[in-house]
Amino acid sequence: MAAVVDWLDAYRSGDLESIVGLYADSATIECGCSGATTINGREALGAYWEQRLMDSPAAELENLQPAREGHSHTYVCQGSNVRADFEFDATGQIIFQKCGPLN
Template identity: 40%
Template sequence: MRDFDQMGLVIDWVDACRRGDLATLLDLYAEDGQVECSCNGTHLYRGRRELETYWGPRLAAFSSAGFGLEEINPVPDGVDLEYSVAGELRIRATFRFGPEGKIHSTLCEPARQSPPDHGCC
């Protein structure tokens, strides 16, 4: 297995999401890459065509509503990321990688949502 920068790859993923750049985002995934999303029921998307179907409408929403990086942490088997959409909806994504230095799988689920800011300490 070749060494590669897993954190850097996830930062590239974040940048592609912020720009709404579907082609770059898809290129970060392995040919058999997959996304398992449990944000609204559990759905599995595998391969470039299904990933394009999944990410296309989401990237349009991200770029217009705003996409924020909340936390990013290396973990023994990959990288955990928490991001926000429109500054409010928080999503946790777990990335696993293949030996070719591409994303093999992403698992996303709702994260603990931030309480509304009422100016209280």
Template identity: 40%
Template sequence: MSDFDQMGIIVDWVDACRKGDLTALLDLYADDAQLECTCNGMQRYQGRGELEAYWQPRLSAFSSAGFGLEEIHPTPHGVDLEYSVAGALRIQASFRFNPEGKIRSTVCEPARQNAHDGCVC
């Protein structure tokens, strides 16, 4: 069990997304963090520079379309989150942490949604 609040870190992640605060979001990740996105084909990003390139346009979309927390729950190895964009588009994300309390990896994929919706995660 970790000695840091994994759920609190993800709440901070949600807050950074809602505010469009790229610096705060990136500060939650480890320097060598990895992100794997399967929303539009398999894409992998590693390190702060690649994560910044991934998140910058998405945060702009979130702030203009609206970002909502749908579900959040701890798992044996981290935290799973489901969020929505524009009140309808739903995305599932799984977070794992390093011993220092930083996000080590994120995996995101489309959640169950209407067939005509796309994914902007």
């Protein structure tokens, strides 16, 4: 659960290096926040997060809970609630993230 809190802290502070460092080199993000997008690999993650930090800064944590394969949390981004689900490898790095507006 600490990794998810670290993720949100890095996102909220706009720390690109820290947030990308939380992902495994082969990580995948499935983002439904602004239309369906799939991001794979470290270089693509860096580009995704660089743009995301500029366009959609995160605000406060709404909810954090264990999920079947990792953790799930809801946070506020530009006045809307977003749900993010995470899966981790054995070293604690994010290997998969799925996010999108909370319906």
